[in-house]
Amino acid sequence: MTRILSKNKSASVNPLKSSQPLGAALAFLGVEGAMPLLHGSQGCTSFALVLLVRHFKETIPLQTTAMDEVATILGGADNLEEAIMNLKTRTKPKLIGVCTTALVETRGEDSAGDIADIRLKRAEELAGTEIVLANTPDFSGALEEGWATAVTAMIEGITRPGERARQSKTIAILPGWNLTVADVEHLREMVEGFGLQPVILPDVSGSLDGTVPDHWVTTTYGGTSVEDIRELGAVEHCIAIGEHMRRPAEVLHKVTGVPYVLFETLTGLKSADQFFSLLSGISGEPVPTGVCRRRAQLQDALLDGHFHFGGKKIAIAAEPDQLYQFATFFVDMGSEIAAAVTTTDMSQILQEVPAESIQIGDLGDLEALAGGADLLVTHSHGRQASQRLGIPLMRVGFPIFDRLGSQHKLSILYQGTRDLVFEVANMFQANRHAPTPQELDPFRKRETPGAPRASPLTRH
């Protein structure tokens, strides 16, 4: 059983979290013609925007209700209305995704009521634009919760309720935020390989995949269509990926009766096996030869790679589902999780993480716990700890602002797992140090057993 150690300090040092509204905005960015709108002060949007741009290296549509002192005292309803109407006129979005912030939530704004009023009052002008609200105060949750809340809100707000005739060979996929653009693209191809038609919500592979459109677009220029979200109840099955996607999947089930299967992760041979068996079952088609070939390639990668992973100590800091994704990957390769840090104790998945204990905390905690580890696994902000500790950093998650192409890195199913094996094995090989006589001297001052240091006999 994994011990969850709660946060025990007042000063958070080097935050691991990105804020909840940012996660919600990210989910809205996976919808075509969308415009996320943060309901708060202009700084809330500015910070989130800069961070998203640094990560994706793309223009990101994101607006603000620009709450100032007066609006904060009198209430933000007018600002919200003005923002929505301005966006409607200027950018003609198909979806405005309103994400609340700590500012308006602390004030106790009734944003849902305000939006209902605005829709009623401005019904004619707002025709053709959906408005969805995600309540995402910064003072709780992080990316994961924000993303899931936004997806849930879209299903509750847009999907037509009621049991419907199911279109055969169609499935809905609800990917967690930790799937990259490459992951979503790959998922689509794999599912289509079985003759199935996927509706993926959100689909960042259409909007944040870094293409060069030949004209200027002010909203997102790809992603799930609003029409597809509306008709989501007509699919045969739903596959949710990541524990945080359980709630949206359950809501979809409740609203439309679509059954769902939840995968905690799609990384690793076992989960990929289950995934492809499921697709084969739903479609009635055999697993394509290409997929079998990829499975064999992964097996070979496991054979070639396991020399480098065995006995390695890994220190991970990530949000719960991503922590689970990477912790299981490393443990399945023969490494051990020497330190695990996450953002919240609210996720069910934490009990499944193969680590002795999990610290709720920040990158300061990671740095304190990771001494003697062979690899740090977290986002780009781990670079300072990596430098100070002299331990290489594998960048995963969000934000990754000091490396290019993070969105195009595959991390799921046979092929993604294979790539991960190679990436990590290569990091170990690049960082191996040559043996020295002092280290190998049998009369050297031996370290106390159990100390968190790799044996000097280990050849990387």
Next chain:
Amino acid sequence: MTSLSAKIQDVFDEPACDKNRGKDAKARKEGCARPLTPGAAAGGCAFDGAKIVLQPITDVAHLVHAPLACEGNSWDNRGAASSGPTLWRTSFTTDLTELDVVMGQGERKLFRAIREIKETYAPPAVFVYSTCVTALIGEDIEAVCKRAAEKFGLAVVPVNAPGLAGSKNLGNKLAAEALLDHVIGTVEPDDTGPYDINVLGEFNLSGEFWLIKPLLDRLGIRVRACIPGDARYLDVASAHRARAAMVVCSTALINLARKMDERWDIPFFEGSFYGISDTSQALRSIAQLLVRKGADPEILDRTETLIVEQEAVAWRKLEAYRRRLQGKRVLLNTGGVKSWSVVHALMEIGMEIVGTSVKKSTVEDKERIKQILKDDNHMFEQMAARDLYAMLSEGKADILLSGGRTQFVALKAKTPWLDINQERQHPYAGYDGMVELVRQIDLAIHSPIWCQVRERAPWECQPDVKDELPSTKNDTATMRAVQEFAGATRTISAGVEEIR
């Protein structure tokens, strides 16, 4: 809030601000905050501005009293460089939770956070930033800071600039007020001299102040405090003993300069280290101010000698780029180009300025632009991304010089772009910096990728072939294309043969 409102009124009524001077009494009273348009606003908040100004002070622990977003979404994001301490890059926040907010535990948490930082990092000072939520729930950070300072025996400085107070620029000024109220003048240095200066509003981005400092060293001028770039707390605390000051980014810290002049008789001038003639002028002005304050006038001659020598070197290096950059058209889109000598230098080597934004420019700036551009149509307050994109995709400029906000407008329009704002990767200050800027412009414009990204896919050109030959069957056209392609392949393999 009332003391904050008074502060805001105070910094808005800035007698030393060119723009403010140009207004009548009524307009001046209204302050310089533009009302923001919800749904069409851009730019950071007052907290952002305050942090930008103070965070480069390298040995201070910067503690943000807020729920996660204010610090969690924004830390370690600026390119200021430090020659020593790295504590400023460590992020500290009270990361207020729902429980903290509801139960009113914020102040106690803040106090404990200061203690933890003191115990673990022992910094010379902790700067505590208030934010929207902590301002809204009425946290008294000044009281907490005062108490913590007494209890822990270190400087704890409240920075009262919550985001909802206004813009980034307002935050810059409120940060300066925090320095004036709590930091500057609190330490008496024992090593003052007649050649001590302060440089205000220099951020040492990409370490560019290190291109300037050796020039000052050569003249025997000592930088008492560079605020905030590469500053240490003690430098700032004893900055009131400098003899003269230069204000580099005047829109940000003009109030700091004026009040230091009033309180401690430190005369200042506004100058810039961007561009050759401005760098020279800045050195000259520093020397003149020091002489006015009693330094030996011989420094004036030494300064002139240095200027002549350095300018000659710089112009010689720039001349090498003339052939490659002559006639290239530059579009400038920044908050406001204060340094006309950059524009001057670009024009000097034959480049053409086809447009510039004047959002933060003064009336005088605009007059200078008019003379340079010869056409006011190319002056714009602020260009919408869509219009900028249209202008660039029509090929009306060879390069856009701007900040990160419009980076992808240029890139998606397949136009060369160079960052000249805070996220830039290269140092552009001083004589060498100007040469580096021109070198980077050259590299950007002449990158071999432009002809590749602008090229359409070969199969997208097919319709043209069809159009030319309406009667020909499709497969004939395809065959032709295949043959052409095969021909090209043959040429390539022939080339390979030759190389072998």
